[in-house]
Amino acid sequence: xxxxxGIVGAAVTPFKSKxxxxxYYELAQMAVRDALKDAAITTKEVDAVVYGIYNDIFERTCIxxxxxxxxxxxxxxxxxRVTNGGATGAYAMSAAHAYVAAGRYDSVMVLGVExxxxxxxxxxxxxxxxxxxxxxxxxxxxxxxxxxxxASDSYSEVILAYMDQHPGDLKPEITAKISSQLSLQVKGxxxxxxxxxxxxxxxxxxxxxxxxxxxxxxxxxxxEGAAAVIFAExxxxxxxxxxxxxxxxxxxxxxxxxxxxxxxKNQNNWGRIMSHHAAAKMAYKMAGxxxxxxxxxxxxLHDAFVHQLEISMAEMGFVPIGKADSLVEDGIMMPGxxxxxxxxxxxxxxxxxxxxxxxxxxxxxxxxxxxxxxxxGLVHGTGSTIxxxxxxxxxxxx
Amino acid sequence: MGKxxxxxxxxIPFGFIPNREGRFQKIxxxxxxxxxxxxxxxxxxxxxxxxxxxxxxxxxxTILACxxxxxxxxxxxxxxxxxxDCNFAPTESVEVEQTGVMLSTPPVTYFANSLxxxxxxxxRGRVVLKGADTALSVMLYTTTGILTPGLIRKGTExxxxxxxxxxxxxxxxxxxxxxxLSPKLASKKGVVESELNWASPxxxxxxxxxxxxxxxxxxxxKELESLAKELNKSxxxxxxxxxxxxxxxxxxxxGQCAMIINNGDFKVKEGKTPKVDFVLxxxxxxxxxxxxxxxxxxxxxxxxxxxxxxxxxxxxxIFKLDRxxxxxxxxxxxxxx
Numbered sequence: 067x068x069x070x071x072g073i074v075g076a077a078v079t080p081f082k083s084k085x086x087x088x089x090y091y092e093l094a095q096m097a098v099r100d101a102l103k104d105a106a107i108t109t110k111e112v113d114a115v116v117y118g119i120y121n122d123i124f125e126r127t128c129i130x131x132x133x134x135x136x137x138x139x140x141x142x143x144x145x146x147r148v149t150n151g152g153a154t155g156a157y158a159m160s161a162a163h164a165y166v167a168a169g170r171y172d173s174v175m176v177l178g179v180e181x182x183x184x185x186x187x188x189x190x191x192x193x194x195x196x197x198x199x200x201x202x203x204x205x206x207x208x209x210x211x212x213x214x215x216x217a218s219d220s221y222s223e224v225i226l227a228y229m230d231q232h233p234g235d236l237k238p239e240i241t242a243k244i245s246s247q248l249s250l251q252v253k254g255x256x257x258x259x260x261x262x263x264x265x266x267x268x269x270x271x272x273x274x275x276x277x278x279x280x281x282x283x284x285x286x287x288x289x290e291g292a293a294a295v296i297f298a299e300x301x302x303x304x305x306x307x308x309x310x311x312x313x314x315x316x317x318x319x320x321x322x323x324x325x326x327x328x329x330x331k332n333q334n335n336w337g338r339i340m341s342h343h344a345a346a347k348m349a350y351k352m353a354g355x356x357x358x359x360x361x362x363x364x365x366x367l368h369d370a371f372v373h374q375l376e377i378s379m380a381e382m383g384f385v386p387i388g389k390a391d392s393l394v395e396d397g398i399m400m401p402g403x404x405x406x407x408x409x410x411x412x413x414x415x416x417x418x419x420x421x422x423x424x425x426x427x428x429x430x431x432x433x434x435x436x437x438x439x440x441x442x443g444l445v446h447g448t449g450s451t452i453x454x455x456x457x458x459x460x461x462x463x464x
Numbered sequence: 465m466g467k468x469x470x471x472x473x474x475x476i477p478f479g480f481i482p483n484r485e486g487r488f489q490k491i492x493x494x495x496x497x498x499x500x501x502x503x504x505x506x507x508x509x510x511x512x513x514x515x516x517x518x519x520x521x522x523x524x525x526t527i528l529a530c531x532x533x534x535x536x537x538x539x540x541x542x543x544x545x546x547x548x549d550c551n552f553a554p555t556e557s558v559e560v561e562q563t564g565v566m567l568s569t570p571p572v573t574y575f576a577n578s579l580x581x582x583x584x585x586x587x588r589g590r591v592v593l594k595g596a597d598t599a600l601s602v603m604l605y606t607t608t609g610i611l612t613p614g615l616i617r618k619g620t621e622x623x624x625x626x627x628x629x630x631x632x633x634x635x636x637x638x639x640x641x642x643x644x645l646s647p648k649l650a651s652k653k654g655v656v657e658s659e660l661n662w663a664s665p666x667x668x669x670x671x672x673x674x675x676x677x678x679x680x681x682x683x684x685x686k687e688l689e690s691l692a693k694e695l696n697k698s699x700x701x702x703x704x705x706x707x708x709x710x711x712x713x714x715x716x717x718x719g720q721c722a723m724i725i726n727n728g729d730f731k732v733k734e735g736k737t738p739k740v741d742f743v744l745x746x747x748x749x750x751x752x753x754x755x756x757x758x759x760x761x762x763x764x765x766x767x768x769x770x771x772x773x774x775x776x777x778x779x780x781x782i783f784k785l786d787r788x789x790x791x792x793x794x795x796x797x798x799x800x801x
Contacts, residue, residue, distance in 0.1 A: 086489040086491050086496045087491050087492075087496050126501070126503050186482075187578040188481075188482040188500075189480060189578060190708075190780050191707030191708055192707075192784075194575075195575075195576070195577055195578035195581060198577040198578070199577035199578045206601075208541075208634065209541050209543070209600075209601055210588075210601050210634070212633050212635045213588055213601060213602065213603045213634055213638075214576055214579075214603060215601075216576070216577055218571075218573070218575075219571045223568065223588075227567075227568035230569050230617075230618040262798070263794065269758075272759065273790070274761030274762070274783070275761070275767060277571050277572065277574065278613040279571075282761075282786075328599075329567055329598065329599040330567065330592055330597055331537060331597035331598060332598075336567060
């Protein structure tokens with residue numbers, strides 16, 4: 067299992083629909099400056115950096131991390147870029163964890179940054195269709211890109227296949243309630259893109275279809291922003307903690323899985339998200355967790371879509387598969403319930419700055435665990451077509 | 465360049481290409497530069513081992529798959545040359561049938577990416593063709609008008625249709641429900657698009673309005689007029705139609721009016737208007753009024769056929785109207801109205 071690894075510093079920039087006034091260089095530096103400040107250290111005390119940047123086309127360069135090495139003051143130190151679709155940030159943290167746990171480095175900075183909405187469609191005079199097109203370049207280039215593949219329609223395939231098997235689950239009034247609840251939770255997140263966009267369930271139900279069965283207010287919003295976390299091995303972490311007075315949040319479980327993207331006999335387990343199931347299982351095993359609902363009090367989940375949030379929660383063992391609506395019907399994630407899900411507002415209300423998103427989730431989970439004195443937390447990431455990638459990271463507060 | 469050459473379809477449509485220029489964006493009293501730009505790469509792309517599949521589709525109107533020589537699993541599309549279930553035993557090419565069933569209920573895309581804005585709404589789902597074990601991703605349409613959720617579901621039988629003009633790409637084919645075809649076409653191999661009986665968009669006729677309906681139209685129009693003024697004053701709502709210009713004729717059972725969208729300005733006008741970009745028709749003007757008041761989405765009214773638009777590509781404008789409505793609703797909420 068290797069050395070013990072903990073989070074000793076974290077920061078995010080405001081997530082915004084568009085940063086006209088900053089490039090991704092400056093966004094990256096802002097997050098790093100604040101994370102270092104949070105840990106009360108300088109770059110001299112950071113051994114390596116792992117970059118989470120999803121899409122070259124967003125940043126308009128094929129190795130977007132190369133200028134950042136100098137911009138964040140990490141010259142002549144190792145720098146590795148991770149790109150794994152929507153799960154980029156989570157996989158970047160996984161790589162950093164492995165470096166530290168293996169004893170290669172004592173402290174590693176994980177920096178996620180994305181600037182998506184510079185992409186612009188001059189035919190509709192808006193950003194979103196072009197952002198979706200750029201993400202569309204991530205789809206299978208022989209069999210799917212040229213027939214309109216989008217992230218939304220590919221996730222909808224999984225959601226609808228699940229609904230075929232469990233027709234009573236993911237009821238529209240429940241998905242609307244969850245979105246509304248997330249919109250209330252985001253109020254406390256001063257870095258969120260939609261901090262003041264509180265919606266009633268009726269408003270969610272009234273919003274337009276983007277891709278059936280998904281409505282506009284049930285989908286994450288594209289953001290621009292950066293996030294950084296600093297991982298350290300036990301002795302370094304304890305020394306930093308002593309200096310800052312902030313507790314170390316330990317990473318006690320880490321799991322990852324990627325499914326096949328093809329469907330049918332012997333292919334993807336259609337109607338399930340096995341990547342999330344397998345990743346969580348691996349992370350729980352490492353952390354010694356048998357019942358996640360007992361051991362975990364806060365989850366920061368990659369909610370690309372509300373329906374997928376529900377399925378992912380079921381796949382990770384918080385509710386039975388086929389009864390994901392019990393998250394609301396049994397009050398599990400509602401105020402007063404045993405579990406806080408996406409107190410940050412998640413990607414639907416805080417925003418989805420792809421490479422930075424899961425790192426933002428780790429920042430939010432750590433903050434919540436310290437603030438509320440929660441013992442167990444879970445950070446989740448998903449990505450690629452049909453939720454093909456899944457990552458789960460278990461956090462523990464002594 | 466000869467005339468014949470100019471007529472050929474380009475890999476990047478001309479309309480997508482912006483002028484080489486920039487502008488300033490003012491934020492907090494400071495001006496920041498924003499430049500029109502593009503990141504383009506051309507390919508002469510190798511289709512390699514998939515060549516027979518795409519050539520058969522283009523030239524023979526047939527669908528090929530690969531069959532494992534050991535376990536016999538038939539994969540369509542033929543995405544491997546060797547079977548991953550049988551320690552990479554070789555596969556052989558086989559032809560599959562052109563009808564099949566949907567593996568699951570397919571999504572329907574209303575808000576497409578910029579390359580597909582003129583093709584929405586469309587479905588995309590996985591069909592397991594007869595003779596195959598795995599599923600092929602296909603675009604799905606109905607010959608009866610706009611594709612609505614529920615029309616194609618898990619288990620629905622569909623037929624592969626070939627485009628008349630094929631270039632050797634997966635977009636050479638799409639599928640429609642088998643039940644919409646005549647028995648002759650249903651059993652035919654290699655059915656092409658032009659053989660189908662496509663419902664053409666017909667403007668709905670609503671009959672003569674009663675006195676009460678005419679009075680209701682006048683009332684709704686007055687409300688629409690005052691809503692248009694409010695929308696026009698809203699910074700957020702104006703942003704939703706920034707850079708957009710459309711003259712929309714609104715036809716109802718009891719009267720006609722127009723919506724004029726002009727780069728952030730939104731106005732309504734009673735009666736007919738010249739130079740119309742498209743027609744929006746609904747029996748009762750209140751349907752549009754409610755949509756603009758954020759009481760139910762206009763997109764959904766089109767999907768559920770309460771509203772009719774003369775050009776599908778104008779879903780683009782409908783999205784902007786929906787966004788405008790939501791922007792105003794947010795602004796009203798913020799000011800506690």
